[in-house]
Amino acid sequence: MKIYPIALIPGDGIGHEVCPEGIKVINAVSDLLGGFRLTFEAFPYGCEYYLQHGKMMADDALKILEPFAAIYFGAVGFPTVPDHISLHGLLLPVRQGFEQYANVRPSLLLPGVPTPLRDKKPGDIDFIVVRENTEGEYSGAGGRIHKGHDLELAVETAIFTREGIRRVVRYAAEVALSRKKKLTNATKSNAQRHSMVLWDEVFDEVTADYPDLQTDRMLVDALAARFVLKPESLDVVVASNLFADILTDLGSALCGSMGIAPSANLNPERRYPSLFEPVHGSAPDIAGKGIANPIAAIWSAAMMLEFLGEKEAADRVMKAIAAVTAEGRTLTGDLGGQARTTEVGDAIVQHIRNAVG
Numbered sequence: 001m002k003i004y005p006i007a008l009i010p011g012d013g014i015g016h017e018v019c020p021e022g023i024k025v026i027n028a029v030s031d032l033l034g035g036f037r038l039t040f041e042a043f044p045y046g047c048e049y050y051l052q053h054g055k056m057m058a059d060d061a062l063k064i065l066e067p068f069a070a071i072y073f074g075a076v077g078f079p080t081v082p083d084h085i086s087l088h089g090l091l092l093p094v095r096q097g098f099e100q101y102a103n104v105r106p107s108l109l110l111p112g113v114p115t116p117l118r119d120k121k122p123g124d125i126d127f128i129v130v131r132e133n134t135e136g137e138y139s140g141a142g143g144r145i146h147k148g149h150d151l152e153l154a155v156e157t158a159i160f161t162r163e164g165i166r167r168v169v170r171y172a173a174e175v176a177l178s179r180k181k182k183l184t185n186a187t188k189s190n191a192q193r194h195s196m197v198l199w200d201e202v203f204d205e206v207t208a209d210y211p212d213l214q215t216d217r218m219l220v221d222a223l224a225a226r227f228v229l230k231p232e233s234l235d236v237v238v239a240s241n242l243f244a245d246i247l248t249d250l251g252s253a254l255c256g257s258m259g260i261a262p263s264a265n266l267n268p269e270r271r272y273p274s275l276f277e278p279v280h281g282s283a284p285d286i287a288g289k290g291i292a293n294p295i296a297a298i299w300s301a302a303m304m305l306e307f308l309g310e311k312e313a314a315d316r317v318m319k320a321i322a323a324v325t326a327e328g329r330t331l332t333g334d335l336g337g338q339a340r341t342t343e344v345g346d347a348i349v350q351h352i353r354n355a356v357g
C-alpha cells in the first residue's frame with residue numbers, strides 16, 4: 001500500500017468547507033481502487049492564526065511542510081487582516097520557497113454548466129494557462145517612502161529572470177506537447193520594453209527546441225478578447241504571474257463559475273512539495289453558510305492525485321465531477337442549483353462508487 005502524507009491547510013473562509021469535500025472524494029476513490037492512501041495532517045495557518053500569533057504561519061513552516069508529498073490548500077484572506085499581509089504571509093512564501101514556479105490552471109467547460117458565451121459548448125473551451133508563479137509582478141520587491149506625506153511614493157518592482165522565464169516556458173511547452181501542441185505567449189512587450197522583451201526573447205529561445213509545437217505571441221489585452229471571442233483557438237497559454245492571474249479569472253467565468261476552477265502550484269522537479277488549491281479565494285460573503293461550490297477543490301484534489309502518480313484515481317474523480325454537472329440535479333447556487341457544499345461532495349462520491357469497471 002502506497003501512503004502519501006499530505007499537509008492540509010484549509011486557510012480561511014470557505015477553505016474550511018471545500019477541503020473536507022476534496023478529502024471525502026479522495027478517500028472514496030482510494031477505498032474503491034485500493035493500493036494507495038492519502039493521510040492528512042492539518043495546519044491552522046491563515047488569518048485566525050495571524051490574529052493569535054501576529055504571523056500567517058509558523059516561522060519554520062516551510063521546514064515543517066517540506067517532508068510532505070504535497071500540500072492541499074483551501075483559500076487565504078479574510079476581512080480581519082489586510083489582503084496584502086495575508087497573501088504575502090502565507091501563499092506567496094510557500095510558492096516561492098518551494099519553487100512552485102508552474103501554476104497550472106485549466107479552463108474546461110464541463111457538461112451541463114452554462115457558459116456566458118453564446119453558442120459555445122463543451123469542447124469549445126478547453127485550454128490551460130501556465131502561470132509563472134515565483135517572480136514577475138508578485139516578486140514583493142519595492143517599498144514606500146514619505147509615508148503619510150504629500151511626497152509619498154510607492155515602488156513595486158516586477159522582477160523577471162532569464163532562468164525564471166526559461167523554466168516556466170519549458171514546462172508550458174511540455175504541457176502543450178502532451179495536448180494539441182499549440183503554445184501561446186501572453187506578452188505586453190510593446191509597452192513593457194525591458195521585462196517583456198526579455199520574456200519574448202526567452203520564449204523564442206526555449207520554443208526553438210520544440211519544432212513540433214505551433215507557437216504564437218499575443219499582447220495580453222488582445223489575448224483577453226480572444227479568450228471571449230475564440231476560446232476554441234487556444235490550447236496552452238504561458239503568462240507572467242499577474243497577467244495569468246487575471247486571465248484565469250476570465251477563463252473561470254467563461255467556464256461558468258469561479259467555483260469550479262482548479263489549480264496546481266507545481267515544483268516540476270519534485271525537489272519540494274507542490275501545492276493544490278482552488279483558484280477561488282475565501283469568499284467571506286458566503287463563508288460558514290455551507291453553500292460554497294466544492295468542485296474547484298475536488299478537481300484540485302484530482303490534479304494532486306495525478307501529480308502523485310495516481311492517474312486512474314484522478315480520471316475517476318474527473319469523470320464523477322462531469323457526471324454530476326451533466327446530470328444537473330446537485331449543483332450549488334453559483335451554477336444555478338440549490339445544493340449544499342456537502343451534497344455536491346456526496347453526489348461525486350456516489351458517482352465514483354457507482355462507476356462500472
Ligand code: GGG
Nearest residue numbers: 074075076277278279280281
Ligand atoms: N485558493 C486561492 C486563494 O486563496 N487565492 C487568494 C488570492 O488572492 N490569491 C492571489 C493569487 O493567487 O494571485
